[in-house]
Amino acid sequence: MIRIDCSSWLINGEWASSIRRSVFVEEQGIDESEEWDEHDSASIHVVAWWGSSAVGTARLLPDGKIGRMAVLPEFRNRGIGSAMLLALLAVAKEQNLPQVRLSAQQQAIEFYSRHGFSPLGDAHTEVGIPHQWMVLNLTT
Template sequence: MIRIDCSSWLVNGEWASTIRRSVFIEEQGIAESEEWDKHDSNSTHVVAWFDDQAVGTARLLPEGKIGRMAVLPEFRSRGIGSAMLLALLAVAREQKMQVVRLSAQQQAIEFYSRHGFVPQGDAHSEVGIPHQWMALNLTT
């Protein structure tokens, strides 16, 4: 069974950082210096649990940017990413955000499109990986 917890970095940071290290630093080869930033301390963080194991994480910045979405490889394609995204969108709505945006890795564009996100602008590169800005209007 999947359980989603939304909280601060103080509460969820230990589990979120373990997942992000595994997915972004070890699996995708992103430099550690690129992974950690000042936004963790003031963002809402979700952690997805499968039974008693933390298997996914993502964050919502106060200005409405979703990022750092990661699911451990052996737990992908089980709806965990969707559950985390829907939880963050619920938080954004509670905070009366009108638009949320994200910078999707190229292979995740279809996933975000299925949730109503629309590409904006041209593709760009972040940490050497192709990305696309996408946005979702929460007022319609």
Template sequence: MKSATEIREGDWATLGTQASEIRRLVFIEEQRVPREEEWDGLDDQSTHFLAVLDGVAIGTARLLPDGHIGRVAVLPVHRGAGIGVALMEAAIAAARRQGFARVELAAQTHALAFYERLGFLPQGETFMEAGIPHRNMVRRFDD
């Protein structure tokens, strides 16, 4: 029997230890994002999401107080299994509950199609962040 992934929602005090390890592995180690850019001081004020499979944290995302979703990361061995979609759906649902009319994010350009499938539309030009090309994207809530 295949285990289901659980998405947990909480604050940094609750989910930060596990989320920070995933972000360290994906962003700092794998993608070579400088530590000082990854740890931007916004985690304490954000809503965090943690994907957990069989008691092990395998993915994370955060929702900033201004409606930006970011720090979406899934451990390499678990990519392609819908974990990122589940994290994004949880973050989008939280943004709706918090009363936002839209959510925004800065997508790494290789992930544009992933976010477009979730209803996000690209905005503006490509820009560099942490040495990686990004593009801003927006999803408006019509209801």
């Protein structure tokens, strides 16, 4: 039922931006100016489809940073986040990246740990939300 599409911002940006606005700006209250940056145009974006609806998104920057992972509330706990993460990890391996990293919101640390990510350094705050840097080595 889940279909994952990996592509550029030019192809996936319309759907990705709608999901990110819904989750980060509307649900989590992140200021619109904090959500959009210069990395979108250089990143690979995944969009998760449930039937004909775009329900999740995430991105992989050229340096191996995964971010902007979002799933619409009514589609959470259906494996969509895992499917998107696995798709981005496959892209990272194809690009021969030695590792990937991400800044996990505190409530998502367990999710990323289940996928092999390990905490790195101390907790920090981004856009007023507690986060933890996490890393996954792709060479072992």
